[in-house]
Structures are given as structure tokens and as C-alpha cells.
Amino acid sequence: MNQETILDINDLRTSFLVDGFEVKAVDGVSFKLPKGKTIGIVGESGSGKSITAMSILQLLDKPGKIMGGEINFKGRDLTKLSEKEIRDIRGNEISMIFQEPMTSLNPVYTIGQQIRETLKVHQGLDKQRGTKKAIELLTLVGIPSPEQRVKQYPHELSGGMRQRVMIAMALACNPELLIADEPTTALDVTIQAQILELIKDLQSELGMSVIMITHDMGVVAETCDYVAVMYGGKVVEYQDVKSIFKSPKHPYTVGLLNSIPRHDTDVDELEPIKGNVPSPKDMPEGCRFAPRCPFATELCTQELPTLDTQADGGEVRCWIYTDRWDGDPEVNVRESKRTAESE
Amino acid sequence: MFQFIVRRLIQLIPVLLGVTIIVFSLMHLTPGNPAQIIAGESAPKETIEQIENRLGLNDPIPVQYFHFLKDAVMLDFGTSWRTSLPVSQELAPKFWVTLELAVYSTIFSIFLGLIAGIISAVRQYSIADVGIMLVALFGLSMPNFWFGLMLMQWFSLQLGWLPPTGWGSPQQIILPVITLGTMGAAVIARMTRSSMLDVISQDYIRTARAKGLKERVVIYRHALKNALIPVVTVIGLQFGSLLAGAVLTETVFAINGMGKLMVDRILARDFPVVQASVLIIAVVFVFVNLIVDISYKFLNKRINMD
Amino acid sequence: MSQKELLKVNNLKQHFPIKGGFLGRTVNHVKAVDDVTFDIYEGETLSVVGESGCGKSTTGRAILRLDEPTDGSIEFDGVDLLALNKREMRKKRKDLQVIFQDPYASLNPRQTVAQILMEAMAIQKAVPKAKRRERAIELLETVGLNADQIDRYPHEFSGGQRQRIGIARALSVDPKLIICDEAVSALDVSVQAQVLNLLKKLQKEFNLTFLFIAHDLGVVRHISDRIIVMYLGKIVEIADKKSLFENPQHPYTKALLSSIPTPDPEVKKERIILKGDVPSPINPPQGCRFHTRCPFATDICRQEAPALRNLDNMKEGHRAACHHIEKIAAEQ
Numbered sequence: 001m002n003q004e005t006i007l008d009i010n011d012l013r014t015s016f017l018v019d020g021f022e023v024k025a026v027d028g029v030s031f032k033l034p035k036g037k038t039i040g041i042v043g044e045s046g047s048g049k050s051i052t053a054m055s056i057l058q059l060l061d062k063p064g065k066i067m068g069g070e071i072n073f074k075g076r077d078l079t080k081l082s083e084k085e086i087r088d089i090r091g092n093e094i095s096m097i098f099q100e101p102m103t104s105l106n107p108v109y110t111i112g113q114q115i116r117e118t119l120k121v122h123q124g125l126d127k128q129r130g131t132k133k134a135i136e137l138l139t140l141v142g143i144p145s146p147e148q149r150v151k152q153y154p155h156e157l158s159g160g161m162r163q164r165v166m167i168a169m170a171l172a173c174n175p176e177l178l179i180a181d182e183p184t185t186a187l188d189v190t191i192q193a194q195i196l197e198l199i200k201d202l203q204s205e206l207g208m209s210v211i212m213i214t215h216d217m218g219v220v221a222e223t224c225d226y227v228a229v230m231y232g233g234k235v236v237e238y239q240d241v242k243s244i245f246k247s248p249k250h251p252y253t254v255g256l257l258n259s260i261p262r263h264d265t266d267v268d269e270l271e272p273i274k275g276n277v278p279s280p281k282d283m284p285e286g287c288r289f290a291p292r293c294p295f296a297t298e299l300c301t302q303e304l305p306t307l308d309t310q311a312d313g314g315e316v317r318c319w320i321y322t323d324r325w326d327g328d329p330e331v332n333v334r335e336s337k338r339t340a341e342s343e
Numbered sequence: 344m345f346q347f348i349v350r351r352l353i354q355l356i357p358v359l360l361g362v363t364i365i366v367f368s369l370m371h372l373t374p375g376n377p378a379q380i381i382a383g384e385s386a387p388k389e390t391i392e393q394i395e396n397r398l399g400l401n402d403p404i405p406v407q408y409f410h411f412l413k414d415a416v417m418l419d420f421g422t423s424w425r426t427s428l429p430v431s432q433e434l435a436p437k438f439w440v441t442l443e444l445a446v447y448s449t450i451f452s453i454f455l456g457l458i459a460g461i462i463s464a465v466r467q468y469s470i471a472d473v474g475i476m477l478v479a480l481f482g483l484s485m486p487n488f489w490f491g492l493m494l495m496q497w498f499s500l501q502l503g504w505l506p507p508t509g510w511g512s513p514q515q516i517i518l519p520v521i522t523l524g525t526m527g528a529a530v531i532a533r534m535t536r537s538s539m540l541d542v543i544s545q546d547y548i549r550t551a552r553a554k555g556l557k558e559r560v561v562i563y564r565h566a567l568k569n570a571l572i573p574v575v576t577v578i579g580l581q582f583g584s585l586l587a588g589a590v591l592t593e594t595v596f597a598i599n600g601m602g603k604l605m606v607d608r609i610l611a612r613d614f615p616v617v618q619a620s621v622l623i624i625a626v627v628f629v630f631v632n633l634i635v636d637i638s639y640k641f642l643n644k645r646i647n648m649d
Numbered sequence: 650m651s652q653k654e655l656l657k658v659n660n661l662k663q664h665f666p667i668k669g670g671f672l673g674r675t676v677n678h679v680k681a682v683d684d685v686t687f688d689i690y691e692g693e694t695l696s697v698v699g700e701s702g703c704g705k706s707t708t709g710r711a712i713l714r715l716d717e718p719t720d721g722s723i724e725f726d727g728v729d730l731l732a733l734n735k736r737e738m739r740k741k742r743k744d745l746q747v748i749f750q751d752p753y754a755s756l757n758p759r760q761t762v763a764q765i766l767m768e769a770m771a772i773q774k775a776v777p778k779a780k781r782r783e784r785a786i787e788l789l790e791t792v793g794l795n796a797d798q799i800d801r802y803p804h805e806f807s808g809g810q811r812q813r814i815g816i817a818r819a820l821s822v823d824p825k826l827i828i829c830d831e832a833v834s835a836l837d838v839s840v841q842a843q844v845l846n847l848l849k850k851l852q853k854e855f856n857l858t859f860l861f862i863a864h865d866l867g868v869v870r871h872i873s874d875r876i877i878v879m880y881l882g883k884i885v886e887i888a889d890k891k892s893l894f895e896n897p898q899h900p901y902t903k904a905l906l907s908s909i910p911t912p913d914p915e916v917k918k919e920r921i922i923l924k925g926d927v928p929s930p931i932n933p934p935q936g937c938r939f940h941t942r943c944p945f946a947t948d949i950c951r952q953e954a955p956a957l958r959n960l961d962n963m964k965e966g967h968r969a970a971c972h973h974i975e976k977i978a979a980e981q
Contacts, residue, residue, distance in 0.1 A: 090555035218910030261871035272842030
């Protein structure tokens with residue numbers, strides 16, 4: 001794995017300051033993304049996956065603030081940049097697409113105006129050249145009759161078409177990194193297939209690196225090279241995509257995979273994780289997953305494990321894989337037949 | 344678009360008919376015989392009957408209404424019972440004064456309200472925001488005749504900076520416009536703030552930031568245009584209530600406008616003048632609303648950015 | 650399995666008028682559900698799947714008479730629901746319960762769990778007054794909540810727990826049929842699995858019949874006995890679960906199944922990517938509604954609407970509405 005790294009996030013911490021309290025939404029996240037590859041960040045609601053994505057471009061909503069850590073992009077730490085410097089990167093070197101295509105475009109401007117705006121800010125294209133480029137981009141993302149579409153308003157387009165427009169806009173300045181935050185969650189499954197295919201094609205054509213934020217393990221399996229599983233504001237496991245499905249290490253990853261109702265095989269009974277997803281306002285002490293983990297020991301509830309690299313190259317944040325493990329030494333996290341208490 | 348405007352214009356017909364009926368009945372239901380007032384307290388009965396006949400006051404009410412409506416459609420409002428001048432001739436100069444007052448006050452409201460509202464929204468919960476909203480609350484709850492008197496007291500009588508009464512010179516315009524426009528400014532500021540806050544949290548604002556636009560561009564180009572849509576409605580409604588508020592302001596500052604004229608002529612039972620005035624105000628109000636509706640439709644989609 | 654039909658839906662149509670024009674006349678109709686016929690057998694789970702705008706939720710609402718259907722008949726347990734007056738229908742709702750996607754929106758925030766459950770029992774006079782609280786506690790335990798949570802308010806629960814309260818409320822009147830309208834769609838995967846398991850367990854325990862409306866085919870495969878696939882207001886395929894997933898006949902069903910991302914990177918499958926978007930239900934395409942996106946469409950598809958039919962290569966009860974089933978099967 002001797003590849004150039006395009007993004008190296010180290011101990012990122014992002015909090016929301018609400019009524020004087022610090023809610024740690026992202027709490028020490030680290031991962032690397034090799035150039036030209038796709039990393040999936042998976043997790044359930046409140047895991048901090050979207051906040052991690054927003055932190056990279058510093059697009060956090062109001063009380064949100066990066067409290068520490070580094071975001072190294074091509075050798076520069078983005079957290080140290082001035083407002084103007086980060087603006088020059090947004091939409092230019094790093095672009096982003098979002099979950100809700102229906103509301104992510106400004107309703108009062110035409111598609112063409114919105115694409116041209118990006119081209120004007122970063123490349124100084126005038127209206128005529130901007131329109132030409134916008135039509136090229138719409139063609140690239142597979143929108144039929146782009147000459148007419150540039151004159152249309154967002155409400156005249158379907159959800160799938162709008163997401164294509166968002167992608168066209170994101171690609172306007174040939175970004176090196178595309179951050180896709182749940183890009184297909186709001187779309188129907190046949191449209192999702194179109195959009196995922198489009199992102200994959202464009203990636204191989206343009207050599208972009210992609211961060212794919214999602215809750216859908218199916219999307220991860222089909223689009224990603226590496227996977228970071230997040231839980232309670234922390235990365236609990238990081239592996240290449242094949243290993244994470246073949247030999248998941250963290251009990252949470254195992255639980256997540258066992259919870260998915262599969263459309264391609266029959267499962268008698270799902271094996272859910274007991275309990276509920278914790279809220280960032282009320283994070284358990286010790287390992288964040290301990291209260292829901294079938295293997296948790298006293299050590300787990302008291303002390304937080306670190307994210308350690310294993311012999312096979314994967315990284316996992318779990319006491320089971322350390323010398324200090326005080327539970328059953330023969331424990332096998334992939335063994336089924338765990339009973340969920342709140343069943 | 345054309346069809347939309349035509350449809351709205353046709354819909355105005357029943358509204359205006361309703362207005363004329365209400366105006367007409369109100370005047371005729373108020374106690375006091377106009378003929379008696381015109382002729383004077385001690386006039387002989389024959390004189391009063393003569394006047395009644397001349398003015399058509401003995402006709403059945405629906406007939407009177409029909410005459411009034413027929414003439415009004417031809418823009419003939421008859422002659423004043425008090426001065427015997429054609430109503431249009433009496434009204435025209437006063438109407439322009441009131442219109443001027445209302446237009447200046449609206450401009451003042453919009454200018455102040457928008458700026459205050461935007462600052463408040465962009466810097467939510469800051470001292471500026473809290474301050475602006477307090478002042479706005481004050482502006483909203485203050486009766487404008489009292490506010491007018493206070494302004495007059497400070498700036499005219501104590502400081503002597505501005506003339507206390509009259510209309511025409513730039514100095515004379517300032518106090519009435521502030522008096523009349525403050526409430527509108529407060530309403531617009533509050534509306535702009537809540538509308539901006541709503542828009543700023545929209546997904547497309549995040550998209551705009553993600554493009555690498557300057558915050559100023561995000562606010563003014565992407566947020567404001569969307570936020571203005573509900574504000575425009577409020578501005579339209581404000582203009583209507585300004586016309587009504589003008590009555591009090593004109594009285595306080597002794598401005599010879601339509602408001603003052605109306606008050607005088609109601610007391611004198613000069614039906615033609617009052618009816619015409621109310622009708623004009625109603626028509627202006629209805630048309631301003633029509634313009635608001637049209638601009639609303641316009642703003643909603645087709646704004647040119649380049 | 651000699652089965653009794655609990656619900657028979659015949660030629661159901663639900664057209665919503667679109668107002669517009671000069672005087673707000675009805676200028677057109679949204680044909681949300683257009684001539685749909687199916688039965689639900691007692692004790693089974695029948696799922697209705699499809700993409701947005703296919704009419705699956707509208708079908709559910711029509712059965713509950715939340716919207717009055719335009720045409721057709723709905724027979725529940727031998728009674729024609731559309732012939733009932735309002736009062737009779739209200740009584741009938743005791744047997745027909747519904748669970749919605751957003752449990753929070755359907756629970757009164759000012760009522761405690763006990764009040765919510767007891768109110769439902771009171772409306773239908775399902776349980777004598779003295780026993781209602783006792784029954785409420787029992788229900789909570791049935792759905793996997795603790796008895797001591799009974800006096801709490803909905804906002805004190807998480808999404809999954811609220812959905813359990815919604816289920817408890819539906820159960821409180823001993824219904825025969827529960828319509829689950831995207832009941833697990835809003836939940837996180839780990840919690841969704843809990844609720845799915847719970848629904849399965851309850852079905853066995855209380856002999857419930859489910860009409861399960863969903864867009865997630867993984868969920869549908871897990872919970873259903875039979876499945877209906879809808880497209881633009883019409884049923885395109887209906888089959889038992891095994892046949893539908895392993896031997897799909899309609900090209901839309903095939904495309905739908907192949908579109909779902911598989912949570913296994915080692916599986917390489919052939920993907921059928923449909924072109925374009927679902928057309929508007931206001932003026933749906935003539936003939937077969939799927940022809941605008943179908944790779945097999947020919948002239949007949951553009952002219953004639955296909956009927957649901959069963960062929961030799963299909964199991965009994967498996968029917969699909971496509972002119973070219975034989976041709977497509979022969980090609981593969």
C-alpha cells in the first residue's frame with residue numbers, strides 16, 4: 001500500500017457548544033485516504049459521520065466548532081487556513097454533494113446560473129464561456145438536452161436530475177477530492193443505482209478521490225475501497241472493504257452487518273444490537289459501545305480503548321484485541337447467536 | 344404570466360363592488376341628516392326638503408347606490424355637498440400629498456427594516472440583534488400619534504431642528520415620515536429577520552458556501568432573494584395600513600392631505616367626498632396587493648443573477 | 650394451507666383531482682392507484698413495494714378510508730368497507746390498525762404512554778375501564794419496553810422505542826389486520842432489526858395479518874410471505890417471496906432487484922440500470938406504464954396495457970403484467 005495520501009485526518013475533534021455545554025460530535029477521528037481511492041464512512045445517526053465531512057471544508061452549522069486535530073490535504077493543514085484560503089479550496093480542489101437534492105439547489109436561480117457561479121469564482125469564466133462549460137458538465141453527468149436544462153429552474157427537474165446537477169456543479173473545477181454526504185439516501189433505488197454508477201464512472205475518468213458518507217452497507221460494498229466505521233463520534237474500525245465484510249473485527253461492525261435485512265439471501269432472524277444509538281449529549285464513559293456490546297467487561301465500561309493497527313493491517317478500537325483484555329480469552333466476535341436483551 | 348394578471352384583475356371586480364357597498368351603507372347608516380347639516384340648525388323645513396330633493400336623498404337607498412356606482416365607474420364622484428366643488432377637484436391635490444407621505448414612509452420602512460432585519464439575522468443572538476429587536480418591539484407597540492407628538496416635542500419644540508407642522512419642504516417631510524414609517528420598519532425588520540434565519544438554515548445556503556463563495560455573496564445573492572419573498576407580502580400590507588395611519592399623522596402634523604380632509608368631511612356629512620376618498624384608498628390598497636402578488640410570483644423563480 | 654381471505658381489494662382506483670385553470674375547475678387527475686386487485690390471507694404478511702409515486706401508500710390509506718377511494722370495492726372479513734357509514738367505519742377500525750413511518754408525529758406529545766394506550770382502548774371499548782392500565786402495562790412488556798416507563802411522555806423515548814409504543818397502541822384493540830406504512834424506514838439499521846424481529850414475533854403470538862408497505866427490498870424479503878410490486882399506480886408483479894426474489898418475471902422487478910446495492914463486495918452481479926425517471930402519474934404513459942423505461946418495449950407495449958398473467962414457468966399465484974414474459978425468459 002505504498003500510495004500517495006491525499007487526505008490525512010488526525011485526531012479531529014468537533015464540538016457543538018450548546019448552552020455552555022460542549023457536545024462532542026466528532027471526538028478524535030483519524031483516517032487516511034490514498035489518492036484516487038474511495039473511503040466509506042459508515043455509521044448510524046449521531047455517529048458523527050456527517051459532522052466529520054462538514055469539518056473538512058469547515059461548513060459546520062452555527063454553534064459547531066473544530067476544537068482540535070489536523071486535516072492534512074496535500075500537505076496543508078486545512079484547520080490552520082484563513083477564511084479566504086479555505087474558500088479557495090471549497091468547490092475547487094475539494095467539492096461536496098449532499099443528501100437532499102430537492103433542497104440543495106437555490107430555487108430562484110437557473111441551473112446554468114448556479115453552475116456558472118462556481119466557474120466564475122474559481123476560474124473567472126465569463127457568462128458565455130461559463131455557459132459553454134456548464135453545458136459540457138451537464139452532458140458529462142448524463143443530463144439529456146443540456147442546452148435547454150441550463151435555462152431551467154430546479155423545480156422543473158426530478159430528484160435524480162437535481163442530484164446530477166449537484167454533481168456537475170461539484171465537478172466544475174476538476175476537484176481532487178469529492179465528499180459525498182449520503183448522496184443517494186433520498187433517492188429511489190433505481191435512481192440510486194444510476195447515481196452511484198455515475199460517481200464511479202466519473203471517478204475513474206477524472207482520477208478523483210472520494211469520501212462516501214453513508215449508513216448503507218450495500219452502498220459501501222459497491223463503491224468503496226476502504227471503510228471507516230464510526231460510532232459515538234469515534235472511528236471504531238478501519239479496514240479495506242473486502243476485509244471489513246469478510247472479517248469484521250469490532251463487535252459493533254459485526255452487529256451492524258448482522259442487523260441488515262438482506263434482499264439477496266434469506267435470514268431466519270436478524271440479530272440486532274440491543275439498546276439504542278447513544279446521543280452525543282449523553283455519551284457513555286469508557287468504550288462508547290460498551291452498554292450495547294454483548295462482550296463488554298468492566299474494563300470496557302471504564303476505559304476507552306485506542307484505535308490500534310492489527311497484524312493484518314486493519315485498525316480496530318476494542319479491548320478484545322489488546323493484552324489487557326479481561327474477558328473470555330477465546331471470544332469470537334463473529335460467532336452468531338448472541339441474544340439481544342431488549343428483544 | 345399574462346393570464347395570471349388578467350385573472351387577478353377579474354377577481355378584483357367583486358372585491359371593489361363589496362367595498363363600494365360597505366362604504367355607501369356605512370355613510371347612510373350614520374345618524375344625522377346631511378340636508379339638515381348643510382342647511383344649518385335653524386333652517387326652515389322647505390329648504391331642507393328642497394336640498395333633499397336636489398341631492399336625491401329621497402330616492403330609495405338602492406337607487407341612490409346605483410347612481411353612485413354608475414357615476415363612480417365613469418370616475419365622476421359628483422360635487423361636494425359642502426363646497427359645491429367637483430369632488431375630483433377637491434381630492435386630487437390632497438391625494439397627492441397623502442400618496443407622497445405614504446410612499447416616502449414606505450421607502451423609509453423598507454430601507455430601515457431590511458437593514459435592521461438582515462443585521463439581526465446574520466448576527467443572531469448578538470448584542471446588535473437583541474438591541475434591534477427591542478427597538479422593533481418598541482416601534483411596533485407605540486401608537487403613532489403619540490410618537491409623532493413626542494418627535495415634535497423633542498426635535499421641533501426643544502431642539503428646534505425641524506418645523507413642527509406642514510408639508511412640502513424636505514425638513515417638513517422628515518418627522519411625519521419617521522412617525523408613519525416606524526411601525527412598518529419594525530414589522531419589516533422582524534419579518535426579514537425570521538425569514539432570513541429560515542433561509543440561512545436551508546440546504547442550498549450550505550451548497551453556496553461549499554462552492555467557495557464569500558459569505559457576503561452567500562447572504563446577499565443566495566439568502567436575501569429567497570428571504571424577500573415573504574417580506575414583499577408584508578411590505579404590501581404595510582402600504583395599505585400606512586394609508587390608514589396617514590389620517591392620524593396628518594392630523595398631528597397639520598398636513599393638508601386626504602386623511603385630514605376625510606376627518607373634516609365625515610363630521611360635515613359630506614357624503615360624496617368621504618365616499619370617494621374611501622373608495623380611492625380601497626382601490627389603491629387592492630392594487631398594491633395585486634402588485635405584491637405579481638412580484639411574489641416573479642421573485643419566486645425568475646430572478647436574473649448576472 | 651387452506652387459507653381464508655381477510656381482505657379483498659377489487660379494482661381499487663384512487664384518482665386525486667388537480668384544480669386549476671380560470672375558475673379552479675378540475676383540470677386533470679393524479680391517477681395514484683389505477684385498478685388494483687389483490688387479496689390478503691389471514692395470518693400472512695403481504696408487502697407492497699415500489700418507488701415513490703407508485704401508489705403503495707395511497708393503497709394503504711384507501712383501505713383505511715383515510716382518503717375515499719374513487720372506485721372499486723374493499724371487502725374486509727366479509728364486510729364491504731366502502732358501504733359503511735362513518736360511525737360503522739370507526740367501529741371497524743378496531744380490527745384495522747395502522748403504524749406510520751414517523752412514530753413521533755403520530756403520538757400526542759402531551760399524553761403519557763399510559764394515556765395513549767388507554768385512550769385507544771377507550772375509543773373502541775376494547776377493554777373494560779378497570780382493566781385498562783393493567784392491559785397497558787402488559788402491552789408495553791409485549792413490545793419490549795419496561796412497565797416502569799408507562800408514565801413517561803413520547804419525547805423521553807428514542808425513535809425505535811417510539812415505534813414500539815406505536816405498535817403497542819395498534820395492538821391495544823386486538824386488531825386483525827395491521828397496515829405498516831414504511832414503519833421501519835426511519836430507524837437506524839441496528840434498531841430497525843429489533844423492530845422487525847418484534848413484528849415477526851407478535852404476528853406469531855397474536856395471529857396478526859400485516860399489510861407491509863415499504864421501499865426497502867431487504868426489509869420486505871425479511872418480513873413478507875407474499876409481495877406485490879407496484880409501478881405508477883398499477884401492480885406489475887405479485888408473487889410469493891421466494892418466486893419474486895429468485896424468479897422475477899417483470900422487467901421492472903428485475904431492474905429493481907438488480908439496483909439494490911448488495912452488502913458484500915465479493916458479489917459481482919449484472920446490473921440493469923434503468924434510463925430516466927418515473928413518469929408523472931398525472932398523464933401516465935399509454936399501454937404498459939413501464940414502456941418508457943423498459944429495454945424490451947415494442948409497439949404492443951405502447952398501445953395495450955398488459956394484464957397480470959401466470960405462465961408455466963411460474964409458481965401458482967405468481968403473476969406478472971408484461972406482454973413479453975415468454976420472450977424475455979427465452980432470451981436468458
